Amino acid sequence: MTIFILILLVCFSILAVFLKDILKSALSLAAASICLAIIFFMFHAFYAGVFEISVVAGLIIVLFITTISLTKAETQVKENLMVYFLFPIFFILLIGIDIMIYEKLSPGIPAVSGTIFSGHFGNILWGKRSFDLIGQICVIFAGVFAILSLFRGKEK
């Protein structure tokens, strides 16, 4: 199951880079982000999962789509072909970093047990990470007002 979602995550990420329709590209990014959030939940990183869904899959994608919907495709922009060459290089580079982290650096990691994040999601959020809630409120406020500012023009 994890492998299947990981493959989906990589596929949606590649689609987000290569799709020429910018709206479809943003939707692929949202799908990739949801896959990542599912992986977080599967590994019991509920805290990271909630933030991934609310901020990245939710708010950022809404802002992307709103901006796209407000712009008109008046001129055809020629795409830079560099992306076809650069993307595989960066992709391989990141895979290399992943392998390095898992193979060489992970032994001896002290973080897995007994850290500040052990316990239920509610306990963590209310008991130990209350300040993040203030940040989350700020994120929601910022998103709401950013969208309001974009739509005030459409109303005109």
Place this chain on the structure above:
Amino acid sequence: MFIFIVLPLICAGIMPLLGRISKKRGPDILSALVLLILFISSVFIFSPSLREPWQYIQSISFLGEPIHINLALDSFSGLFLILISFISLMISLFSIDYMGIYGSKPIYYALLLIIIAALNGLVLSKDLFNIYIFLEVAAIASFGLVSFSLEAESLEGAYKYLLLSAIASGFILLGIVLLFGVTGSLSLDGIKKAMDIVNNRSIIILCSMLFIAGFGLKTALVPFHSWMPDAYTKAPATFPAMSSGLIIKITGIYVLARIFFNMFKINTGISFVLLFLGMFSIIVGTFLALGQKDIKRMLAYSSISQVGYIIAGFGVGTYLGVIAALFQLFNHSIFKSLLFLNAGSLEKSTGTQNLDEMGGLEKKMPVTATTNAVGLLSTAGVPPLNGFWSKLLIILALLQAKLYTYAIIAIIMSVITLWYFLIMHRKAFFGTLNEKWTEVKEAPFWMSFSMIILALSCLVIGIVFYAVLKHFIVPSSMPLIGFVKLKGFLP
């Protein structure tokens, strides 16, 4: 200290309601009042004696019950609190007369106040994940301000800003995840203690690279600078004033300084990378600014170059280097905000940002012309203005560290800066008045008032620079320089 986050946030929330009750002046008054309160509070809360990193911790409680919110303060963060509230107060006052042309003032002020809450939250936090969240808040609210004019170019700039900001967040988050995985902590001091035990060089190098890429994008260091000119050009002038004066400094330089001075011990490798990126930004920013006809685009490239001086100062890594960088950061916030507000004043009066279309505006706009002259001379490092002293200190720090080539480059680029700014000033204010501008009037009261205060600040800080250094800048750099070789000239 909680007031610095909660008060702007609450006022942002009630801003649309206030806009309905008192459409004309309500949002202006509330915003200015909140920022005035924050400015006075920040002056009172600043204490030069808090010289240890995060020396004062405040735990928030509600009805006697702790709610697990800990805010940390030292003299370094105290200086930033003053800077945030002072610059944003000036920008808010400028907006009273300036933002009328864009409409929807309540939404504008709400976004502005949210950015201020986020910057204050970032400065008062010592937890990497809190810092990450407040970075996101500042980025999203900034997106709203960049796209505020709703013109195609501003939307394009905003899109680019959001996209590159998301990439920067990705780098930063990956760095945070790696550090948490290795140390089991998210607090900066907790990570420092754990890293001393774990002593994993590979992780430190990898995280340093990720943080330099992520925060370099936020700071618009070359080669991560491409978002800045596009985002600044069509946004209301108050946004670049806010961004260049505060946002890039706090979401980029402040956090980098905390990471490399308080969390990781700055070493020769990191020092070299920072120095190289700083010098590269100085050179590229200066030459790109040279050929610009759009005043805001020219100022954007100038910002990239001036930020290079700050990063180069931190990169030197000595006592004098850190103090010089902090002084340059403090001064740059003031004079670059002033120059962007001047650009806004010109844009409002003439309706153009193109320098080739201007000319002879000195007699029509004497206040803007005078304050612009102060701002540009200060940026170029002309004595006795504040920019001169900070640039001099940076050059002295480079010389002291025997980096003679870098020092010579810094001096040459400063002269080129003076050159392109004089061209800009001549094109805008000197020469014969274009017939189109015969009806042009000086900026209204509040716009002129904020420009005059900022220009006076440049002048006064320049004159009493030693006192400012001794009582503000040197104590504020103390939480950073515990790990730095002490061989300075200053007390």
